[in-house]
Every structure is written in structure tokens, then in C-alpha cells.
Amino acid sequence: MEFVRDDTAVAWVPHGRGISPAQRAFMDRLTYAVPRRPLEDTMYDLLYIGLTILAFGVLWLIVKGVERFER
Amino acid sequence: MSSATAGWLQFALLFVALAACYIPLGNYIAKIFTTDRDWKVERFIYRLMGIDSKADQKWSTYVKSILAFSAISVLFLYGIERLQHFLLLSEGMPNVPPDTAWNTAASFVTNTNWQNYAGESTMGYLTQMTGLTVQQFMSAAVGIVVAIAMIRGFTRHHTDKLGNFWVDVTRCVFRLLIPLAIVGGLILIAGGSIMNFHPYETYTTLSGAHQTIPGGPVGSMEIIKDMGNNGGGFFNTNSAHPFENPNPFTNWFTIFILLLIPFATPRAFGKMVKDNRQGYALLAVMVIIWMLAVGGISFFEAHYAIGGATAAKLAHGATEGVETRFGAPGCSLFAASTTVTSTGAVNCFHDSLTPFGGGIALFDIALGEIAPGGVGAGMYGILILAIVTVFVAGLMVGRTPEYLGKKIRPTEMKYAALYFLTLPVVILTAAGLSIGTATGQRQIFNPGPHGLTEVVYAFASMANNNGSAFAGLGSGSMWYQTLGGFVMLFGRFAPEIFALGLAGSLARQREPVPLGPGTIDTRTPLFVGMVVAVILILVGLTYFPALALGPIAEGLH
Numbered sequence: 001m002e003f004v005r006d007d008t009a010v011a012w013v014p015h016g017r018g019i020s021p022a023q024r025a026f027m028d029r030l031t032y033a034v035p036r037r038p039l040e041d042t043m044y045d046l047l048y049i050g051l052t053i054l055a056f057g058v059l060w061l062i063v064k065g066v067e068r069f070e071r
Numbered sequence: 072m073s074s075a076t077a078g079w080l081q082f083a084l085l086f087v088a089l090a091a092c093y094i095p096l097g098n099y100i101a102k103i104f105t106t107d108r109d110w111k112v113e114r115f116i117y118r119l120m121g122i123d124s125k126a127d128q129k130w131s132t133y134v135k136s137i138l139a140f141s142a143i144s145v146l147f148l149y150g151i152e153r154l155q156h157f158l159l160l161s162e163g164m165p166n167v168p169p170d171t172a173w174n175t176a177a178s179f180v181t182n183t184n185w186q187n188y189a190g191e192s193t194m195g196y197l198t199q200m201t202g203l204t205v206q207q208f209m210s211a212a213v214g215i216v217v218a219i220a221m222i223r224g225f226t227r228h229h230t231d232k233l234g235n236f237w238v239d240v241t242r243c244v245f246r247l248l249i250p251l252a253i254v255g256g257l258i259l260i261a262g263g264s265i266m267n268f269h270p271y272e273t274y275t276t277l278s279g280a281h282q283t284i285p286g287g288p289v290g291s292m293e294i295i296k297d298m299g300n301n302g303g304g305f306f307n308t309n310s311a312h313p314f315e316n317p318n319p320f321t322n323w324f325t326i327f328i329l330l331l332i333p334f335a336t337p338r339a340f341g342k343m344v345k346d347n348r349q350g351y352a353l354l355a356v357m358v359i360i361w362m363l364a365v366g367g368i369s370f371f372e373a374h375y376a377i378g379g380a381t382a383a384k385l386a387h388g389a390t391e392g393v394e395t396r397f398g399a400p401g402c403s404l405f406a407a408s409t410t411v412t413s414t415g416a417v418n419c420f421h422d423s424l425t426p427f428g429g430g431i432a433l434f435d436i437a438l439g440e441i442a443p444g445g446v447g448a449g450m451y452g453i454l455i456l457a458i459v460t461v462f463v464a465g466l467m468v469g470r471t472p473e474y475l476g477k478k479i480r481p482t483e484m485k486y487a488a489l490y491f492l493t494l495p496v497v498i499l500t501a502a503g504l505s506i507g508t509a510t511g512q513r514q515i516f517n518p519g520p521h522g523l524t525e526v527v528y529a530f531a532s533m534a535n536n537n538g539s540a541f542a543g544l545g546s547g548s549m550w551y552q553t554l555g556g557f558v559m560l561f562g563r564f565a566p567e568i569f570a571l572g573l574a575g576s577l578a579r580q581r582e583p584v585p586l587g588p589g590t591i592d593t594r595t596p597l598f599v600g601m602v603v604a605v606i607l608i609l610v611g612l613t614y615f616p617a618l619a620l621g622p623i624a625e626g627l628h
Contacts, residue, residue, distance in 0.1 A: 041168075041169060044169035044170065045153060045169055047169070048149065048169055048170070048172070048173040049146065049149070051173070051553070051556070051557075052142060052145050052146055052149070052173070052176075052177075053142075055177075055556075055557060055560045055561070056138055056141070056142040056145075056560070058561075059138055059560070059561070059564050059565065059568065060135070060138060062565060062568055063131055063134055063135060063138070063568055066131070066568065066569075066572050067131050070482075070572075070575075070576070
């Protein structure tokens with residue numbers, strides 16, 4: 001069996017049509033750990049607090065939906 | 072003594088020790104949740120929080136209490152991580168970055184303990200103790216009390232009340248988890264796990280290099296990490312680190328403690344439904360699947376050399392990524408036990424398991440925490456699969472399916488179907504998004520089938536609250552951190568909503584259905600075999616495409 005590990009390069013190359021610089025920048029933000037400024041960190045804090053509320057809000061709605069289904 | 076013999080001895084000793092604890096611990100768990108008497112410390116907490124300990128909740132109130140408690144826990148833990156630099160005992164660590172902090176908060180509150188960070192270089196002592204370790208207690212307690220509420224669905228009639236979440240969780244922490252953690256923690260510390268508040272020390276090695284030796288309150292975290300099926304270690308290398316898991320005895324004890332509560336819970340179930348043979352039947356299902364997992368992984372790790380790999384032949388097994396103190400058998404037993412429970416602690420590198428060995432670990436996780444599963448989660452998971460089995464068997468003989476005197480009607484089956492379908496939907500959607508988008512693909516560092524296995528394993532592990540990883544995936548990126556956080560939250564709480572909804576539906580049924588000639592006896596070896604078959608077929612069919620294109624394709628290559 002051949003050795004499959006390859007830490008030197010990304011193995012799954014994105015295919016498809018070319019992507020715009022804006023998309024590239026967004027993907028870089030999603031992909032790599034980029035040093036952030038304090039204000040940027042605050043924005044991310046708000047984002048993740050909002051995502052927490054969103055996730056539990058959806059779960060809460062599932063409970064309400066099931067309650068309605070029961071009735 | 073050969074390493075294989077040592078491995079089998081470890082397994083035999085484990086089997087005997089778990090069997091010895093089954094009845095006393097199971098009876099004790101049942102007593103905790105059936106007695107009317109509150110301890111003084113519990114009464115104090117109820118008064119402090121304004122809880123009426125005698126007021127039971129209906130299923131939806133019970134589950135809303137869980138959601139509210141968990142949402143606040145996520146935000147509280149996120150806050151500790153983001154402010155740790157300004158808190159005591161930070162050991163100079165900077166604040167945790169927002170995406171890592173959120174992923175970690177979701178991870179520890181959901182009992183997953185997926186770690187996108189190295190503990191010794193990211194988290195200060197206070198964060199480890201008051202943030203992560205506290206959640207390791209609380210998330211384990213939440214899992215256990217959901218199982219207890221589910222069991223009450225079978226024992227109660229003509230009511231919509233399943234118990235009081237706040238009372239159950241308080242009792243679980245004070246009467247079960249803390250006492251066991253104190254005893255187990257002292258055993259681990261006596262065995263060599265470190266427990267101190269020493270600052271990190273730097274030494275010069277013989278070759279002139281500098282090496283930093285960390286300290287920390289490891290023993291107290293290590294015990295609940297394993298006993299609560301959490302899995303999140305103090306150090307990056309988890310149970311392969313000598314400060315967490317110093318020797319073969321602590322390694323054996325760690326495996327024992329992570330299986331202890333899940334394997335004792337069927338006894339508590341049998342005790343609560345007043346038919347211990349029902350507990351034995353479910354225990355048999357769990358033991359069969361656990362033994363298949365241990366045997367399978369051990370076989371492939373030990374016989375890797377069959378194909379002619381000389382190095383593996385000389386080393387008596389596949390030893391890449393294996394901690395030499397424990398060897399391939401110690402790794403295999405640990406890997407199987409940590410993936411059939413929702414623990415996720417590791418003492419070897421799962422990414423280095425042989426393709427079929429790793430495939431079994433992935434399949435274990437995909438089973439959905441049922442053999443014996445996570446603390447509590449295993450119990451409610453296998454109860455739902457027992458209901459599915461009764462339904463299938465009822466269809467085969469043309470009778471209305473019944474289980475423990477409860478009719479399994481379309482309503483119950485809808486809950487069971489929703490429960491079972493939630494995890495595959497969450498896992499395969501997240502994996503599909505990661506594989507099908509350029510952003511997700513960029514973090515896959517291994518080609519072909521192995522890369523696919525890593526992605527599927529990651530989301531299966533997160534959704535099933537396991538937390539172990541095939542580490543060749545760049546899951547520290549914002550994409551995987553954020554998506555992973557959602558996967559963990561929905562993978563944990565959505566099935567709990569459906570499990571408790573099902574329990575509420577069962578509890579509302581009026582009188583127990585009397586046993587008749589057409590009733591399937593759910594205490595027999597036949598039923599045990601049927602449950603095992605239903606589990607393996609359902610999970611196998613659900614994940615077969617992913618398994619075929621991942622570990623099976625790699626193994627046959």
C-alpha cells in the first residue's frame with residue numbers, strides 16, 4: 001500500500017471556473033488564520049454571539065414545531 | 072509476553088471489571104433518579120435558584136430547560152476564552168481567537184470536545200478548570216438526565232411529566248459524577264498524572280536545545296474527560312501524553328472509566344422499568360457491537376503486515392502514529408472504546424490507523440453513540456433503535472408493535488425516524504458542502520479516498536459528539552470552525568428534542584398494554600440479534616457510499 005500522507009500541499013484542488021478577487025479574499029478569510037485588528041475581533045465576537053442565538057433559536061423553533069405537530 | 076497476549080489480557084481484565092461494576096453502579100444510578108430525598112447541598116442550590124424540586128416538567132419544558140442552560144453555557148465559556156488573558160492563571164496565554172473560542176465553546180457544551188487548538192499553548196489554567204472542565208461535568212450530566220427522562224417515558228402512564236431537569240442535573244453532578252471523579256482522579260494522580268499549578272519551565276537538553284515542560288491541573292480534568300465521555304485533553308496529544316496517561320495501568324484505567332457509566336446505564340434502565348432482563352438484553356447488544364469493534368480494529372492493526380509490509384511485520388503491527396508505551400493492541404482497544412462511546416480521547420493517531428481499522432472507527436462513530444455510546448446518549452440512542460426493531464418485527468408478524476407495555480404507533484415512529492435521520496442529514500450535508508466547495512477543499516491535505524475519509528470522519532465525530540479526529544484536515548480554518556460549531560450544536564440537541572418528544576408521547580399513553588401471545592419478548596437472544604442486525608443494516612446502508620469511497624476504496628487500493 002502506498003503512503004498517502006502529503007503534508008506539503010493541498011491535495012484537493014478546487015475545480016471549476018475562475019473565481020473573482022473578492023471571492024478569493026473571502027475564501028482566504030474562511031481558510032487561513034489571518035491576524036486581525038482588535039475592532040475586527042469585536043465584530044467577530046458579535047458575529048459568534050449572534051450565531052449562538054441563531055442556532056439555539058432554530059432549536060427552540062424545532063421544539064415549538066414539534067409541540068404544534070403533537071396538537 | 073507478546074504484545075498480542077498483553078492486549079487480550081487487558082481486554083479480559085476490562086471485561087471482568089466492567090461486569091463487576093454493572094449491578095452496583097446501575098442500581099445506584101437508578102436510585103439517584105427515583106428517590107424523593109434531596110441532599111442538603113441540593114436543597115441549598117434549589118433555594119438559591121428558585122427551583123421547586125417537586126414540580127415535574129412536561130417534555131417540552133424539560134427540553135427548553137436544556138436548551139436555555141446550554142445556550143448560556145456556550146456564551147459563558149466563549150466569554151472566558153475570549154477574556155482569558157485578563158483573568159487569573161492565564162500563564163501568559165493571549166485571548167483565544169473568536170472562531171476557535173466559539174468552536175471550542177460549542178464543542179465542550181455538547182460533550183464533543185473537538186479541539187482545534189493545542190491545550191498547553193492556547194488555554195490558561197483557569198480556562199481549563201473553570202471553563203472546559205466544568206462543561207465536561209455539565210454536558211455529561213445533561214446526556215445522562217435525557218436518558219433518565221426517556222426511561223421515565225416508559226415507566227409513567229397517563230401523564231405529560233418527565234421529571235425536573237434542574238433537579239436531575241443537580242443530582243447527577245453531586246451524587247454520581249463528583250464522587251466518581253474524586254475517587255478516579257486520585258487513582259489517576261497516584262498512577263502518575265500530574266496535578267499542580269506550576270508555571271511552565273524551560274530546560275536545556277543534552278543536545279543544547281530548549282524544551283518547555285508544562286504543568287497544570289491535569290488529573291482533575293483527565294478523570295472527567297474520560298468518565299464523562301468528553302475526550303478533550305489538557306494537552307494536544309491527549310491520552311498519548313505522559314502527563315495525562317503515564318503508563319499501561321493508567322491507560323487500562325482510562326479505558327475502564329470511559330466505559331463504566333455507559334455500560335452500567337442499561338442496569339439502571341432495567342431497574343427503573345422493573346425488569347432487569349430488559350437491561351441485560353440492551354447490554355448484550357452493546358457488548359456485541361463493542362467486541363466486534365475491538366476485534367475488528369485489533370485484527371487490522373495487528374495483521375497489517377499480511378500484505379508484505381516489512382517494517383510492520385518487524386514491529387508486530389501497524390505502528391505509525393502509535394504510542395510505543397502502549398503498542399498496537401493498546402491503541403486498538405483504546406480506539407475502539409473511544410469511538411463506540413462518544414469519548415473521542417485518543418492514545419494513538421487515528422489518521423494513521425490502517426484503512427480498514429480507521430474505517431471501523433468511523434463506522435463506530437456513525438453508529439450514533441449506542442454501543443455503549445456516550446454517557447446517557449448511548450441509552451436513549453439504543454432505546455430508539457430498540458423501538459425501530461420492535462416496529463420492524465411487528466410488521467413482519469402483522470401485530471401492533473409494543474415495547475415495555477407501550478404501543479409503538481405512527482406518532483412514536485415519526486419521532487424515532489426524525490431522531491435517526493437527523494445525524495446523517497447533518498453529517499452528510501456538512502461533508503458534502505466541504506467537499507463540494509473550493510473553500511472546504513482547500514483544507515484537505517491528503518489525496519483521494521483518505522482525504523474524503525478525513526472530512527466524513529470529522530463531521531461524523533462532531534455530530535455524534537465524539538471529538539476524535541483524522542488530523543490530516545485543516546479544521547482550524549474559519550470554515551470548519553464555524554460549520555463545525557453548528558454541526559455539534561444540531562448533532563447534540565436536535566436528536567435530544569426528538570428523543571424527549573418520543574418519551575413524552577410514550578408517557579401520555581393511558582394503561583400498559585398487557586402481554587399477549589403475539590407480543591414480542593424483548594428479553595430474548597432473538598431480540599438481541601434483531602437489534603444488532605437492525606443497527607448494522609440501518610447505519611451500514613446510510614453511510615455505505617461514504618465508506619465505500621473512503622476507507623474501503625483506500626484499503627482495497
